[in-house]
Amino acid sequence: MQLNTITSLFKIHYPIVQGGMIWASGWKLASAVSNAGGLGLLGAGSMYPDVLREHIEKCKKATDKPFGVNVPMLYPNIEEIIEIIIEEGVKIVFTSAGNPKTWTTYLKDKGITVVHVVSSVKFAKKAEEAGVDAIVAEGFEAGGHNGRDETTTLTLIPMVTKAVKIPVIAAGGIATGSAMLAAMAIGASGVQLGSRFLASPEASSHINFKEKVVAASEGDTLLTLKELAPVRLLKNKFFEEVQALYQEGASVEALKTHLGRGRAKLGMFEGDLENGELEIGQVSGLIDDIKPVAEIIKDLIAEFKEAQHRITSIEL
Structure with a gap:
C-alpha cells in the first residue's frame, strides 16, 4: 500500500489505528496491531498509572514497531499518566475528552506526536488551533463515549476535512476493508477501528x-x-x-x-x-467472529483492495 500522510506520520505500514478502548486495549492488543502493520494504542482510561507503566514496558518488549497511548483527559491522575508516557519514551499520544490546548504543546515539546479525538467540526478546528498533528473524527456510530450531536461518520468526515488542513482519521462504524475505502474516499487519510479489534483473542476484555x-x-x-x-x-x-x-x-x-x-x-x-x-x-452487528489481530488486518487489506477494484470497474 502506498505511503500516505498517516503512514508517514506514525511510521507504520497500513493507515489503520486501533482504538484505545477501556478494558480492552492492553499491551497484547496494542503490540499485535503494531506488529501486523497498524498503530496499536494502549487504553490509559482504565489503567492506574503504575498499571499503564507496566503495559508500556511489556508493549516495548512485544513489538519494535511504533505504538501509542490513548489518554482521556477527564480521568484523574492525568499529570502522573503524562509523565509516565514521557519517562517511558512513548512517541505517540492520542488525547480525548478534554481541551487539546491543555497538553498538546507540552507533549510536542517532548518530541511526541499528538492526535486529538473529536466528534464535531467545531472541536476539530480547536484541535488544529491547539497544534495537534492529526485528528480522529469519530461519528455517532462509534462505541463508548460519543458526541452529543449524533453526526454520522459519512457526514462528519467530509465536513471536518473541509474545515482543517491536518490529516483526519475516520472512526465510527468501520470494521471492513470496504468501509475503510469509503472513509478514505470522502477525505480521511486513515481509519481507527475499535469494535472489530475488541473481538480478538488479544483484547483484554472478558x-x-x-x-x-x-x-x-x-x-x-x-x-x-x-x-x-x-x-x-x-x-x-x-x-x-x-x-x-x-x-x-x-x-x-x-x-x-x-x-x-x-x-x-x-x-x-x-x-x-x-x-x-x-x-x-x-x-457490532457486522462482526460475527472472534479472530486474531493479524487475520483481522489481513482481511481488511484484502477487502480494501477488492472494493477498490470493484469501484474502478464501475462506469457512470
Missing part, C-alpha cells in the same frame, strides 16, 4: 463480552446517558434499568447514582452481562 458483541445484530446498541457523558451501549438489564429511569423522569443525580462506579469494568472486563455497562459500536 470473553463473555466478546461473545455478546459477536451475537449482536442491528439495533442492539443505543446512545444513552447524554446528561452525564453520552455512551453507546449494548442493550442488557442495566441498559433497560436506565431507560426505565428516563420514563420516570429521573433527575441527573438519580441517573448518576444508578450508574455508580465501575459499571464498565463490571461488564467489559469482569463479564457481568446483566449488570455491567457494555460499550460497543453499531458495527
